[in-house]
Amino acid sequence: MNQVELLFYGGLLIVIIGLLGVISRKNLLSILMFQELSLNGVNLVLVAGSILHHNYHGAILSFITFIVTAAEMAIAILILLLLIKKRKTLDVTFYSELKG
Amino acid sequence: MFKFTLGLSLFLPLILLLLPSQKERVVAWVNMGIQLLLLALFFTMLTNSELCEFSFTLSESLGLHYHLLIDEFNKYLILLTALIFPLVTYASIDFIKTEKKLFHLMLALSYLLIVQTFLAQNLLFFYAFWECSIVPMFFIIGIWGGGNRLLATYKFVLFTALGSILMLAAILFLVVANYKISGVFTFELQPLLRLQETLPLSAQRWAFLAFAFAFMIKIPVPPFHTWLPYAHVEAPAPGSMLLAAILLKMGAYGFIKFVLFLFPAVVEEWRLPLMAIFVLGALYGSALAFVQNDIKKIVAYSSIGHMGILMLGLVTPSESAISGAMLSMLGHGLTSAALFYSIGLLYERLHTRDLFHFGELATTMPRFSLLFFLITLSAMAVPPTLGFASEFFIFLGAISYSLKMVITSNHYLFIAVSGAAMLTILLGTLYSLRLVKYLLWGKKSEASLLRAGVRDLNLGECSVFTVLLLFIFVLGIYPQFIIESFKLAIKGLSIS
Amino acid sequence: MNIFYALLPENILVLALLLFPMIEVLKLKSKALPLTAFLLATVGALAVLAIHYQQALEVTLFYGHYQVSPNLQAIKFLLTFSLLPILLLREQIFIGHYKYYFLLLALLYGSMVMISSGSFITLFVGLALLSIPLFPLILNGPIQKESSESAIKYIIIDSTLTALFLLGIAFIYFASGKMDLTIISSDNVLYRFGCLLLLLSLFIKLAIVPFHPWSPDVYEGCDNRILYILSVTVKATIVFVLWKIFANTANFLNYPWQAIIITLSIASILVGNLSLIKQTSIKRFFAYSSIAHMGYITLILVVTNVSIETIAIIIFAYFAIYSISMLLCLLPLGNLLASADQLSLLEQFHQRSSTRSSFLSFGLLSLAGIPPFPGFWIKIVIMGYLIKCDYTLVAVIAFLASYIGIYPYFKVMGGQFFGAIKH
Amino acid sequence: MSELFLILFFPLVGFLINGLWGSRLQEKSCALIGCAFPLLSLFLLTYKTAVSDFYGVSILFTWVSFENLTIDFALKLDHLSLLMSFIVLGIGSLIHIYSTKYMHGDQSFARYFSYLNLFLFFMLLLVLANNLLVMFIGWEGVGLASYLLIGFWYKENENASSGAKAFIVNRIGDIGFLLGIFILAFHFQTINFDEINRAASTANASATMINLSALFLFIGACGKSAQLPLHVWLPDAMTGPTPVSALIHAATMVTAGIYMIVRLHPLYMQATAVLPLIAVIGTLTALLGALVATVQSDIKRVLAYSTVSQLGYMFAALGVGAFYPAMLHLFTHAFFKATLFLSAGAIIHALHGEQDIYKMGGLAKKMPWNMVAFLLGSLCLAGVPLTSGFISKEAILMHTYSHSHSYSQTLTILLLITAALTAFYISKTFFLVFLPSKNGSEKPLHAIAFAMSLPVIALAILSIVVGLFHIPAFMENYLNLAKSITIKEEAHILIPALSLSLSAFAIAIAYLITVKQIKIVPKILEQKFYFDHLYEKVLLSTLRAFCKRVLATIFEVKIIEAAIWSMRDLVLFSSRRVTLLTNGQIQWYVLLILMALSLLMVWWFYV
Known part of the structure; x- marks a missing residue:
């Protein structure tokens, strides 16, 4: 299987690992890292697409995703700082009072 | 003239809203004054017998015409409403102690909605006012009701809402079917009437079931009647007067207008099961009325019995049965309003509704017992009253139709059904006499709370009774001028 | 020049956005300046949008990545207009007008970009712009402990959403090589899977049933202004985007799509109304009612035998009525929600202030869909169109599901007058 | 012709005056009014018959007119109804005079006389009726007046209940009467007496219809004239004042059944199947009445049972087709039983x-x-x-x-x-x-x-x-x-x-x-052949028990309410299940999204 399919399946694999990581990890910070990972995985798929179709749409979009994920993670980590100051813990299970 | 009356009834709630809430009596008398004026206007309008119509189109594409028409069917129901409402307002002046202004607002609101429901010719507007009339009743029972009024209100709301939701689905189905066939998307009743030839019978059956289900809940026909005793026992006296006198008639009126006219083929096909359901319902209602110990429950179940007979009259395709049913709508409306008013009076004086707490009212409250006895006469269908006239016509129609069926297609079930229907008269007598015996005659039972100081009726209360009794006896002795006006309406139903 | 003119509304917003850091830098302490800036920007944008609509401006910019057309402008008009009532709602937590209005403008800008996006790239940018400003807004809810928890939940759900959304776009791009929004029905497995991902990720944002659990928790945490934005502006943009992508490809929606959308929306009406019954907190009550309402409107996507414009009008009218009823509910509450968030607060509300309680009951009745109130008419229109393309059974089930909802609305409304909103 | 209505309405005027203003007038004037009006109408009746021969029908107004049936409110005077009205008014006025003294000192004196006048009005209406409907109005009205008079001293509970018993048993008969009217109305398209008699004797009247209507009218007559199955109310009706028993339960009301059958005797001549039944029931009632009367200790009960047996005699006569002897016996019986x-x-x-x-x-x-x-x-x-x-x-x-x-x-x-x-x-x-x-x-x-x-x-x-x-x-x-x-x-x-x-x-x-x-x-x-026992213990109590236990509890509560409550519980149960979906953990939400995604994907590809 040629390079493009390799890239495609590689990216897909990374996305799946990222999502599974989000579900399984306990620490909030690691959850955020895994989400970052899944977003980057998608970039790989996009780049594979643009190689296959010889146009730059995929590349532009992957470039924009970098910006967006960076912005998102920045705000997310800031909020995490606030949480640690207030709740002194990063364990996800503690953040489950709102229910019903 | 018609626009003016409609406009006035439309703005009645608004006028009340503006009045200051401290001066309750002013609000009450303004409300009653306007309703009396409306009664006069409706009366003058109806007697010169040109059918008034009023319509403007809301949106042509969706076929929403706000189309109101007074025809033979709802003419007398409007008069009944216009007559009952001033009495209810008068009764509510001394029965309702708290939040008087809100109560009068609710009364004005329900007046508006009921009149519109009766007049609406556009199916969607009929549905809209039909469903919205639940809200004022919800508040009336909920705020001023008796013991566990919450259960009663929610049961009432949920029951009627369930029925009307299915009706809405049926309306939409009909309208779209008409749209597919005739290309016109309209909610008007007239174009839909032509639908009965084109629509396949199976589709008509489903639509019939949905409509009939909605009206059967409102009429209450026994399998779906359990909300009525709760609603009546818990509702304040004016509320239950309103509920019994007019809201039950909306179900019956709807049945005529939207079932008998729209699906005659289905009604023809299922005539016997329908008659059987209504008669069994009537027997069931009157039988239960015989064993209740709470006087309001007795009257509630008795109105189920009467309504069952009324529906029997509607379903039989004979001219006398249907005009009897229309007459019995008026008759039952007047009698049940008077009965609930008297129970309200008793409750206000003795704060009890248990049958065995009364006794010897004939001596302590002679005027009340005379009037109460005359009303039970009409409930028992004793000759000179309207109750008798209407039941006589209904049974006349039912028996002659079933005899015709026996002769033409020797179908014996009809005779059995209408024969069983006659038993309701006996059951009616049983529970009315039981009511009268424990209330009026007999010695003051030791459990009775009859203190010496129970005051008899004052002039105002007597006038309420006399107005109702006047109509009951006059219409009972001379029902011809009402029957006359139904003649051409019944032609429309193409009855043999 | 006409590029600048075509993008004028967006440019006004960008200008205002640039203005805000300036205020921060110059340390101007006047409280009124951010509010006036926000008002000026929104009213200016509204005016320009109206003018564009007059001129029926029809332009595609940036090689098809950005479209401007009359009905798109009209939709943008509705969205900005639906944002204005925020000023009427009293805010609970003062996080500095400057930051608050800045984020609102960013949010508005994001929704505009999303609406007039021509290709997936601009669409993705718009989506990002739509969700990121919400993080800090939700964080600053009335009770610090709860709002922080709901903020973190919103972040995680949102990032998974963007991941799935991007994955969908990637698959479509990988299969078809094109980025524009016109979906064609092809039997290429990857392409169809990409569209499925796209649709479902937007459904997550709309909180349709299988993806709905996040929204009650988030709604409970944030204050009632953000609650209004979340339920009206954000969801309206998403539905219009769905309409843009999926509605105009009539042949595309063959059997499996319609089935998915119908089951999901019926399920969301059912779940939304069912869970209303046992609710004790007012905000969660509104969350579940918004889930139910989204269930209704997604049904309209299934209607095929009607022109695209009529569907747009229906969605337009639906959200207009929905926002009015939400306002009718939220305005009377005022700062009641600041301290506690219990439904029991509403008991005897009528005795305390009769006018406010009557407005609240009007709002609740129109949410429940009782006839004379607007909520009922729009439901009739939707169900009418559904039955027109003979989904009669679907319509009947939808009616029954909405019937279940009547009890909780009446219970809350009645509670104001009778007291004791117990089950 | 309008004097006929005058005769009829004099007692009604008496009833209204005594009824409304009775309590204000003292006893003497009440008595005067009470007796004056019946005497007035008796005098008018005798004067009219003596002076001018004014037999025939007079119509007041049409009560109702359908396509195939018009019923009008009409009175008819012929030899038969003249004789009956003489009996009613003659004996009635005598009893009025008698009861002025008998009820002397009773504090609701006016009420008594108003009820008596009301009774006379309805009895005259019954006797002078020209069609079955007006007769039915009189029929029920008379039942109503007897209910009021039997339960006149309402202080004791059992008076009221015996009055109610009389009215209920009459209503059972009246249902039969109504059925008879409907069958006649259906078959002959009219309910006027002479038209029915004329049509009955023509050939095309179907025998089954005639027999059916005759049977049901006879059931009505049984209810009113206390024949075998429905005779239980007459002995209990003795709790009312004695003049009442004299007037109502001896002379006039109980004879209504016989009068009705004599009025329709051409119809009954054709009803060959029903006549033997009437004869048999008549004889049995006569025998039973006489037997029970022998053991009665209360003087009024003896006379009550003797009335039952004498009525049995009359019905036996009717059964064998001897209409005239029955009328004769009715005539003579009215006088000596009143004495x-x-x-x-x-x-x-x-x-x-x-x-x-x-x-x-x-x-x-x-x-x-x-x-x-x-x-x-x-x-x-x-x-x-x-x-x-x-x-x-x-x-x-x-x-x-x-x-x-x-x-x-x-x-x-x-x-x-x-x-x-x-x-x-x-x-x-x-x-x-x-x-x-x-x-x-x-x-x-x-x-x-x-x-x-x-x-x-x-x-x-x-x-x-x-x-x-x-x-x-x-x-x-x-x-x-x-x-x-x-x-x-x-x-x-x-x-x-x-x-x-x-x-x-x-x-x-x-x-x-x-x-x-x-x-x-x-x-x-x-035990009076255990009839009272049959009605009281067996029929009524089973009906009440049936309604109370079966209908009220099992049907109403167990079936309908249970169905509603179970629906309510279903809704509550599902709402609890649904709210459990949001259990607060973020990871559960993300897991839910992925699961739903994969489920839809699988369904998408295998559909």
Whole structure:
């Protein structure tokens, strides 16, 4: 299987690992890292697409995703700082009072 | 003239809203004054017998015409409403102690909605006012009701809402079917009437079931009647007067207008099961009325019995049965309003509704017992009253139709059904006499709370009774001028 | 020049956005300046949008990545207009007008970009712009402990959403090589899977049933202004985007799509109304009612035998009525929600202030869909169109599901007058 | 013609005046008004019949008109209804005068007279009706008036309940009556008497319809005239004041059934299947009434059961087609039974309300006039020759004997036995009350006013006079009812001989028993053939139990309410399940999204 399919399946694999990581990890910070990972995985798929179709749409979009994920993670980590100051813990299970 | 009356009834709630809430009596008398004026206007309008119509189109594409028409069917129901409402307002002046202004607002609101429901010719507007009339009743029972009024209100709301939701689905189905066939998307009743030839019978059956289900809940026909005793026992006296006198008639009126006219083929096909359901319902209602110990429950179940007979009259395709049913709508409306008013009076004086707490009212409250006895006469269908006239016509129609069926297609079930229907008269007598015996005659039972100081009726209360009794006896002795006006309406139903 | 003119509304917003850091830098302490800036920007944008609509401006910019057309402008008009009532709602937590209005403008800008996006790239940018400003807004809810928890939940759900959304776009791009929004029905497995991902990720944002659990928790945490934005502006943009992508490809929606959308929306009406019954907190009550309402409107996507414009009008009218009823509910509450968030607060509300309680009951009745109130008419229109393309059974089930909802609305409304909103 | 309505409405005016302003007027003026109006209408009636021959129909207004049926509110006066209205007004006015004194001192005096006038109005309406509907209005109205009058002293609970019982049993009959009206209305498209009679005799009237309508009308007559299955209310109706029993439960109301059948006798001539049934029921009631009367201790109950048996006689006559003898017996019975009741009333009034005949005795000397009246009345009842009772009873017996049916012989024998029993119990009562005996009470008698004894004596004379001066022959051609039986010649000698010997033998035994104070009371008679037991314990209580237990609890609560509550629980259960979906953990939400995604993907590809 040629390079493009390799890239495609590689990216897909990374996305799946990222999502599974989000579900399984306990620490909030690691959850955020895994989400970052899944977003980057998608970039790989996009780049594979643009190689296959010889146009730059995929590349532009992957470039924009970098910006967006960076912005998102920045705000997310800031909020995490606030949480640690207030709740002194990063364990996800503690953040489950709102229910019903 | 018609626009003016409609406009006035439309703005009645608004006028009340503006009045200051401290001066309750002013609000009450303004409300009653306007309703009396409306009664006069409706009366003058109806007697010169040109059918008034009023319509403007809301949106042509969706076929929403706000189309109101007074025809033979709802003419007398409007008069009944216009007559009952001033009495209810008068009764509510001394029965309702708290939040008087809100109560009068609710009364004005329900007046508006009921009149519109009766007049609406556009199916969607009929549905809209039909469903919205639940809200004022919800508040009336909920705020001023008796013991566990919450259960009663929610049961009432949920029951009627369930029925009307299915009706809405049926309306939409009909309208779209008409749209597919005739290309016109309209909610008007007239174009839909032509639908009965084109629509396949199976589709008509489903639509019939949905409509009939909605009206059967409102009429209450026994399998779906359990909300009525709760609603009546818990509702304040004016509320239950309103509920019994007019809201039950909306179900019956709807049945005529939207079932008998729209699906005659289905009604023809299922005539016997329908008659059987209504008669069994009537027997069931009157039988239960015989064993209740709470006087309001007795009257509630008795109105189920009467309504069952009324529906029997509607379903039989004979001219006398249907005009009897229309007459019995008026008759039952007047009698049940008077009965609930008297129970309200008793409750206000003795704060009890248990049958065995009364006794010897004939001596302590002679005027009340005379009037109460005359009303039970009409409930028992004793000759000179309207109750008798209407039941006589209904049974006349039912028996002659079933005899015709026996002769033409020797179908014996009809005779059995209408024969069983006659038993309701006996059951009616049983529970009315039981009511009268424990209330009026007999010695003051030791459990009775009859203190010496129970005051008899004052002039105002007597006038309420006399107005109702006047109509009951006059219409009972001379029902011809009402029957006359139904003649051409019944032609429309193409009855043999 | 006409590029600048075509993008004028967006440019006004960008200008205002640039203005805000300036205020921060110059340390101007006047409280009124951010509010006036926000008002000026929104009213200016509204005016320009109206003018564009007059001129029926029809332009595609940036090689098809950005479209401007009359009905798109009209939709943008509705969205900005639906944002204005925020000023009427009293805010609970003062996080500095400057930051608050800045984020609102960013949010508005994001929704505009999303609406007039021509290709997936601009669409993705718009989506990002739509969700990121919400993080800090939700964080600053009335009770610090709860709002922080709901903020973190919103972040995680949102990032998974963007991941799935991007994955969908990637698959479509990988299969078809094109980025524009016109979906064609092809039997290429990857392409169809990409569209499925796209649709479902937007459904997550709309909180349709299988993806709905996040929204009650988030709604409970944030204050009632953000609650209004979340339920009206954000969801309206998403539905219009769905309409843009999926509605105009009539042949595309063959059997499996319609089935998915119908089951999901019926399920969301059912779940939304069912869970209303046992609710004790007012905000969660509104969350579940918004889930139910989204269930209704997604049904309209299934209607095929009607022109695209009529569907747009229906969605337009639906959200207009929905926002009015939400306002009718939220305005009377005022700062009641600041301290506690219990439904029991509403008991005897009528005795305390009769006018406010009557407005609240009007709002609740129109949410429940009782006839004379607007909520009922729009439901009739939707169900009418559904039955027109003979989904009669679907319509009947939808009616029954909405019937279940009547009890909780009446219970809350009645509670104001009778007291004791117990089950 | 409008005088007919005047005659009718005078009692109504009396009712209204006494009813509305009665409590304000003192007793004397109430009595005056009460008696004046019936006398006025009686006078108007006699004056009109004497002066101008104003028979015929007068229509007030059309009550209702459908396509194939028009019913109008019309009155009709012909020989038959003239005779009946004479009875009603004549005896009615006498009883009004009698009760002015009898009810003297009762505090609701005005109410009593208003009810009596109301009764007269409805009875006249019934008698003068031109069609079945107006008769039905009178029919029910009379039932209503009797309910009010029986339960007049409503203080005691059982008075009210016996009034209710009377009304309910009447209503059972009325349902039958209504059914009869509907069948006639359906078949003949009219309910006017003469049109029905004319149509019935034509060929095309179907036999089944005629028989059915005759049967149902007969059920109505049974309810009103207290025949076998529905006779239980008459003895209990004695709780009302005695003049009421005299007027309503002896002379007028109970005869309504017979009048109705005589009015429709052409219809009944055609109803060949129903006539034997009427005859059998009539005879059985006569026998049962007489048997039970023999053991009654209360004087009014004795007379009540004797009325039941005499009515049985009349129905037996109708059964065999002897319409004229039935009317004759009705005519004579009205007079002598009224005399008996009024004199019994006087006795009770004198003994301060004592009604048990075993506690009375030796009143012959104390109340001579009363004794003479009671004697005359009982002679008529017993059928002693030269009395009116004898003539009408013999006529009936002769007709039943010469009736051509197989069972008519057995009927005659049974009727003869009842005649003997009647003679026995009436003479027993007479001897017990009037012959000197030790258990008579010595208390001073309550003075009997002249106004009370005058009507008693007048009625006694009338009951004798009616028999003599071949009035019966005059009446026969006056009423010219259809005759279908030719009396066998040997009947003229055999019947009178047999009945005479039997009644003489019965009187002798009665004398013996009263002298020896033998009091044998067979159990079954004691319990009035367990009919009361049947109605009270068996029918009513099972109905009440059935409704209460089966309908009210099982059906209403168990089935319908349970169904609703289970739906409610289902909704609540599912709402709990649904809210559990949001359990707060973020990871559970993301997991939910992925699971849903994969599920839809699988469904997407395999669909």
